[in-house]
Amino acid sequence: MFQAEKLLLMNAVIRKNRASSTLARLLRTGFFHPFDANVFSSRIEQVKPWQQEYESARWDTIAQRFKKIVDEIGFLPSASAESAGYIEAESTVEEIEEILEALIEKRNNLQQKLTDSEALLSKRVVYLPISVKAEHTFIHIEYGEIQADKMSVLENLLVNIPHVLIPAETRNRSVLLFVVVLKKDVGTFEKIKKEIGWISAVDVVVSDIPIEEQKLKIERLKDEIKKINADIREISNRYRNILDKIAVSLNIHQKLNQAKKHTYITETTTILSGWIPEQEKQSASEIIKNSDPVAHTEFIPAELSGVSAEEIPVKMNHNRFIKPFELIVGTYGIPRYGTIDPTLFVAISFLLMFGAMFGDIGHGAVFLVTGLLMLWRTKNGLRQAGALVSYVGLSSIVFGFLYGSFFGIEFNPLWINPMEDISVLFRACVSFGVLLLTAGIFLNITNFVINKDIRSVFFDKAGLFSGLVYWAGIGLAAGFIAKRGGAVIKITAIIFSICILAIFFNSLINSVREKEGMLVGLIESFLHIFEIIIGYLANTVSFIRISAFALNHFGFFMTIFAISDILKNAGMSGLSIPFMVLGNIFILLLEGLVVMIQCLRLNYYEFFSRFFIPGKSLYQPLVLKANSEDIKQYLS
Structure with a gap:
């Protein structure tokens, strides 16, 4: 209560092919705090830092792809599940990616159409059943604004040429109108425009689809996008069991990799170090012995380990009231x-x-x-x-x-x-x-x-x-x-x-x-x-x-x-x-x-x-919540 709990520095030399299973067993105990084995490995020749194996690198790739999938489908792993092997995990991830790719592409297309439609309705939209953008052979279509009191003047000026005059809307004493004339009369119409004070309506968007129909289209697009999102979420339910298994395997992979980063290797052995509570010495020793009978293990009291006092992690030892x-x-x-x-x-x-x-x-x-x-x-x-x-x-x-x-x-x-x-x-x-x-x-x-x-x-x-x-x-x-x-x-x-x-x-x-x-x-x-x-x-x-x-x-x-x-x-x-x-x-x-x-x-x-004399870190053991069968399945 007046001092942190006593710790031991455990150093072990294990055959390389037993390293993963040994680390997994140590992490399952919940009392192993990995420490950089370089302190211990300096006493051994031809030692180098741990390098990621091919299998581990493949699991890293699966982890990245899996994260994208679960973020998209909103999957939350359950508390208990078996683990998945690499082949099963890869095939499942690939299958889900294909389904997601098609759904996401369709959703993106619909989303673009929805964005365009909403952008259109946010502007000044006028419906005209004839396309003003199309190139017509004999007619010329133009739209603009004039003062409301000039409408009669315009009609009188157009009386001698064939035309169609379509008022679209009136606001602030101005009339937005469409004028259809023959192409041969465009020159005459240009003179008339100057005479009546014609203003080009640059803020107007002309649509050949009625406004109400545009709104219905937007609602249909939203419904289709909702349906696709529901289909994407349904993937989470359809593949839940296998996704849970993959999540277990990836958790094992992550924790083992995190622990292995502190290890060093030779051609045939792996050197690992870590802090353990003094009372767990017997348990740790049995785990190492059962994992690799020829392993060499030593347990050194923290104060005699050669590690500076501020670098030794601190394990508080208090009851729940304190x-x-x-x-x-x-x-x-x-x-x-x-x-x-x-x-x-x-x-x-x-x-x-x-x-x-x-x-x-x-x-x-x-x-x-x-x-x-x-x-x-x-x-x-x-x-x-x-x-x-x-x-x-x-x-x-x-x-x-x-x-x-x-x-x-x-x-x-x-x-x-x-x-x-x-x-x-x-x-x-x-x-x-x-x-x-x-x-x-x-x-x-x-x-x-x-x-x-x-x-x-x-x-x-x-x-x-x-x-x-x-x-x-x-x-x-x-x-x-x-x-x-x-x-x-x-x-x-x-x-x-x-x-x-x-x-x-x-x-x-x-x-x-x-x-x-x-x-x-x-x-x-x-x-x-x-x-x-x-x-x-x-x-x-x-x-x-x-x-x-x-x-x-x-x-x-x-x-x-x-x-x-x-x-x-x-x-x-x-x-x-x-x-x-x-x-x-x-x-x-x-x-x-x-x-x-x-x-x-x-x-x-x-x-x-x-x-008060400060230290640097708390005792934070890596904890692997997986049973032995799951670990075997992952390592197989």
Whole structure:
């Protein structure tokens, strides 16, 4: 619980023809985290990185084609199915591709016609049963606009030549019309156009199909496209069984390839490495032995593996009650393998700080119910967040009883009323800060002891001497405030002075060793001491914000009740209750968020900064959910 779970680095040399089946069995266990075997393979001659085999490359091609198919037909694999062999998978994919190709081509053609028809109707369309684009032998067709009051003039001018005049539509005192004349009279018509102010209708689209018929055509095209889409989706049902089998095979292929990328090979062997929990050593050993009796396997404790501590993956080891707080730690970083995991400490400190700043039974109950709903209605990471919200709700309820507050309505508190016992609240919050900083110092010392860095145990900024300076400083400040002297204060002052001198001379010696000069060393040593003292002082004072936000919480309630009374006195009692409801919602949303941020800040910057050593990656084993028969079918 205080450290990540112990891991072993498993290295194995296996005959090449047994590598795939061995890896598959390891991945089925759910505890094998592949690691680059180059670290181990450097001890073996003529080793090269894994290269994809012909069969694997063929499955890659199937995977690409399969993805296009399932994206098109909307197929979702079922949870359980057998696997498919390569020949069966390829023939099925090819068959479906042929069906899809014909349907998609037909759909694309219909879609183009639909697009063209809709584009046509989006313009100014006029129906004319004669094609104006066709080349006619004896007649000339032209369309345009003239002023409505010029219609009679046009008719008089055309009286001496054979013509057909077809008014199409009238808008804004203009008439759109078609004129049909003989080709021999085109010259005469051109003169008439100038005389009456003829305007060419460039925005008009002439169609020889009636508008209503065009709309019906669009509906028919849409129906045909829907039918084709239904036919495409039906492929998913018709081929479901075999598609499920192919999906299983491709999952096996993907996971094996992902694991093989970390392996190295010789002419006859495959070298694989991976991290496993210490308690799984026997299981892993039996899998290797059963897969290849002549295989060579070694299990090395992570700390002795030669892999740097930050490169070793971290497997958190928490029960389901503490696990939600991994979200808070994970947001800051991953604790390095072998160092202290602060999750349990965060669980305690976060809940205490949140409850202290947001103590109210009613508000806590709202958070509790919200968290339980999240647990009930969501999955995975959101469930963890739901548990976290439930926990802070419970903490708020507990502090609500301690403060005597239910939606701001006060009753006899079990501890204090924050507005009446401000000094008690301030002392409690500062004392909590001292305890949390002290825990950070002890955790930091523990980390250095684990890593056998004895010098840092004593001289780090959060080491033993700095901690003694902090605690002795607190003792001297308390004695000064209480105006007490005596032997205890004298001894405390001596401890304070000795630790200051030890830190000072250690810093000075380091500066001289680094050839920075005596003067620079003296300045750096004074600044180092000053930084330690100011840092602890600022960190401790920072915890006063807990009491400040507790008072702020009650202050919001007082403001809401005061405005509610003003509304009542002003004869607006009907607005009083809605205002109180909205005010509580405001507190829950805004102040709840701010308090959450303050809890994170105090943990991250005041607590974690004392000891946290980051790693790089979490332990994430590759998991292959397939039975042995499926794997055999895939490998055959």
